[in-house]
Amino acid sequence: ISPNDHAIGVEHLAAALIANGAADEAIPALEQTLAKAGELTDPDLIADLKFDLAKALWSTGRDKARAKQLARAALATYRKTPELVDEIAEAVGWLRSR
Numbered sequence: 001i002s003p004n005d006h007a008i009g010v011e012h013l014a015a016a017l018i019a020n021g022a023a024d025e026a027i028p029a030l031e032q033t034l035a036k037a038g039e040l041t042d043p044d045l046i047a048d049l050k051f052d053l054a055k056a057l058w059s060t061g062r063d064k065a066r067a068k069q070l071a072r073a074a075l076a077t078y079r080k081t082p083e084l085v086d087e088i089a090e091a092v093g094w095l096r097s098r
Contacts, residue, residue: 003039007049014052023056030056044084047077051091058098071095 010033014026030053037046051074057067075091078084 003036004042004045007033007040007042007045011045011048011052014049014056018052018055018059023059026052026056027060027062043077044081044087047074047087050074050077051087051094055094064098068095068098 010029014030017023017026030049034046034049034053037049040046050070054067054070054074057063057070071091071094075088075095078087078091
């Protein structure tokens, strides 16, 4: 399995955990995957992982400053791909509400 494929699986699992109130369970996998971001070839995937980690950190009350920084970094990447309208809107809305 390629690093990108693994990261996609982690991202999908993390998003489901966060949506179901288990954000604390998503954090370790997201942290480990982002620690290997240099092996990933898709910047939008890295942005998705960062945004998921931001949401998980925020919802668990951990390191809110880092959560905002991660969300801003994800948004900056999303903005480089104008087709990612939904991701841009979600990140902007998330940041504005915090």
